[in-house]
Amino acid sequence: MRKDNSVSVAARGLSHSYGELRSLQRIDLAAADGEVVALVGPSGCGKSTLLEIVCGLREPSTGEVEAGGAAGATGRLAHCAYMPQRDLLLPWFSALDNAALALRNRGAGKAEARREAGALFERFGLAGFEGARPQELSGGMRQRVAFLRTLVAGKPVLALDEPFASLDAISRAEMQGWLAGALRADSRTVLLVSHDIEEALYLADRVVVLSARPGRIVTELSAPHPRAEDRDHAVTDPAFVTVREHALVSLREGAR
Amino acid sequence: MRAVLRIVLPIALIAALVGLWQIAASTGWIAEALNLEPFLVPSPAEVGDAIWNNRTLLWENTWVTLREILFGLLAGAAVGVGLATAMRFSRVLRDAVFPLTVAVQAVPIVVIAPILVVWFGYGIGPKVVIVAFAVFFPITVNLLDGLRAVDPEAVKMMRTLDASRWATFRRVEVPTALPYFFSGAKVAVAIAPIVALFAELAGSNAGLMRLIVQDNANLEIARVFAATVILIAIGVLLVGLTALAQRLVVTWR
Ligand SMILES: Nc1ncnc2c1ncn2[C@@H]1O[C@H](COP(=O)(O)OP(=O)(O)O)[C@@H](O)[C@H]1O
Numbered sequence: 019m020r021k022d023n024s025v026s027v028a029a030r031g032l033s034h035s036y037g038e039l040r041s042l043q044r045i046d047l048a049a050a051d052g053e054v055v056a057l058v059g060p061s062g063c064g065k066s067t068l069l070e071i072v073c074g075l076r077e078p079s080t081g082e083v084e085a086g087g088a089a090g091a092t093g094r095l096a097h098c099a100y101m102p103q104r105d106l107l108l109p110w111f112s113a114l115d116n117a118a119l120a121l122r123n124r125g126a127g128k129a130e131a132r133r134e135a136g137a138l139f140e141r142f143g144l145a146g147f148e149g150a151r152p153q154e155l156s157g158g159m160r161q162r163v164a165f166l167r168t169l170v171a172g173k174p175v176l177a178l179d180e181p182f183a184s185l186d187a188i189s190r191a192e193m194q195g196w197l198a199g200a201l202r203a204d205s206r207t208v209l210l211v212s213h214d215i216e217e218a219l220y221l222a223d224r225v226v227v228l229s230a231r232p233g234r235i236v237t238e239l240s241a242p243h244p245r246a247e248d249r250d251h252a253v254t255d256p257a258f259v260t261v262r263e264h265a266l267v268s269l270r271e272g273a274r
Numbered sequence: 275m276r277a278v279l280r281i282v283l284p285i286a287l288i289a290a291l292v293g294l295w296q297i298a299a300s301t302g303w304i305a306e307a308l309n310l311e312p313f314l315v316p317s318p319a320e321v322g323d324a325i326w327n328n329r330t331l332l333w334e335n336t337w338v339t340l341r342e343i344l345f346g347l348l349a350g351a352a353v354g355v356g357l358a359t360a361m362r363f364s365r366v367l368r369d370a371v372f373p374l375t376v377a378v379q380a381v382p383i384v385v386i387a388p389i390l391v392v393w394f395g396y397g398i399g400p401k402v403v404i405v406a407f408a409v410f411f412p413i414t415v416n417l418l419d420g421l422r423a424v425d426p427e428a429v430k431m432m433r434t435l436d437a438s439r440w441a442t443f444r445r446v447e448v449p450t451a452l453p454y455f456f457s458g459a460k461v462a463v464a465i466a467p468i469v470a471l472f473a474e475l476a477g478s479n480a481g482l483m484r485l486i487v488q489d490n491a492n493l494e495i496a497r498v499f500a501a502t503v504i505l506i507a508i509g510v511l512l513v514g515l516t517a518l519a520q521r522l523v524v525t526w527r
């Protein structure tokens with residue numbers, strides 16, 4: 019296997035099936051250090067499965083995969099933090115204790131873990147909500163706590179599975195701008211699953227379009243203004259609109 | 275308003291029933307209808323007098339029965355929690371032990387209570403064992419169900435957050451299982467007093483059931499009612515305390 023330090027995530031000829039059901043077919047994918055790669059595709063095409071494989075929660079049926087230089091599942095698990103589709107905040111913990119979970123899991127004391135995670139609350143627009151239970155927070159705030167929890171884990175690779183799918187259009191646009199800012203400030207390698215092409219093209223450097231199940235790569239597109247400060251301007255720019263049309267056509271082709 | 279009514283209404287209903295009984299008993303209607311001597315049908319006031327006049331005797335026997343119930347519940351809960359935890363951690367253990375658990379719980383208490391008296395004598399030891407025997411099963415089964423009800427996605431999330439098996443157990447599985455545990459505990463608390471009385475019936479030198487059997491034979495009916503009132507109070511208190519504990523512990527529902 020070729021070793022390249024600037025490559026953070028790599029899959030080569032990766033296929034996967036759940037028993038008889040083939041979910042992914044010959045995926046070749048690479049993400050460089052600090053690159054944001056979005057995966058879009060019809061629902062059920064294997065996007066979540068691919069994230070779980072990269073994160074070391076599953077093994078591919080055939081092919082190779084590595085994350086942060088590690089090829090084994092345990093090694094991948096050590097380098098990736100997975101933010102599942104549902105926020106899965108634990109209702110018995112406060113927002114702060116949810117955010118500090120990874121630190122506690124690694125054996126940090128309660129006070130120390132809270133101090134470290136709490137230092138980020140201000141920057142994430144969550145100041146004052148440290149003691150709130152998840153069920154008391156709005157959808158957008160819950161997603162921010164879930165993202166914070168993923169970030170606090172301190173892994174080089176983040177796998178975000180449709181992070182804003184459950185939000186209404188207005189808070190979704192707001193949260194996209196917010197996530198772009200968070201990634202500008204704290205650059206990580208990100209695999210982002212989305213069913214929203216505009217979201218994918220705005221947040222990612224590169225968008226990978228997958229076909230219907232079994233998911234294979236239809237095309238890859240470069241985003242014109244990844245994570246631009248002025249989101250509204252970026253997504254109405256002619257270059258952006260052209261690429262979006264392109265992506266839509268590929269998505270429709272792949273869905274057949 | 276509703277909250278006040280929820281407290282006032284049941285108290286008013288109980289007071290009304292006790293009042294009715296007082297009238298029916300003190301005027302002799304019940305005794306007449308049943309063709310009995312009036313002293314066999316004590317009024318609530320006479321039962322109250324019996325509680326007060328026999329307070330030392332009643333307290334001594336209550337203390338015995340209460341200890342049987344409480345120690346039995348604690349022992350049963352300890353066994354239940356231990357078994358459920360062990361079965362959660364080891365699939366092999368669960369497959370091996372669960373059928374045995376079901377078989378043990380199916381052994382009729384009616385049969386083993388007298389045997390335990392023969393083996394271990396008339397003290398409270400055998401009663402504690404019998405109560406524990408009866409209550410461990412609902413706790414084991416409910417807790418195990420609760421531990422298994424954990425969201426597999428949450429377990430995945432914990433794994434990518436570097437959780438050990440133990441960390442996932444304590445931060446995700448145990449909280450998930452707590453409401454189930456309390457369902458089991460409510461069943462346990464409801465059956466424990468009945469089982470303790472039954473165990474005393476099988477042979478004992480003290481306790482409320484022994485007192486009731488004696489008093490019934492000697493036609494000390496007012497004191498039988500007095501002991502019954504105490505048993506009702508114990509039952510209500512146990513269920514109430516369990517519900518309170520649940521509300522204090524499970525704060526996220
Ligand atoms: N644990 C599983 N066992 C069997 N089939 C599964 C499992 N998880 C997902 N699938 C199936 O695999 C396919 C891909 O699922 P998934 O990766 O969740 O798709 P996506 O995230 O793109 O919507 C779907 O058809 C789904 O029903």
Ligand SMILES: [Mg+2]
Pocket residue numbers: 065066067103179
């Ligand atoms: Mg999915």
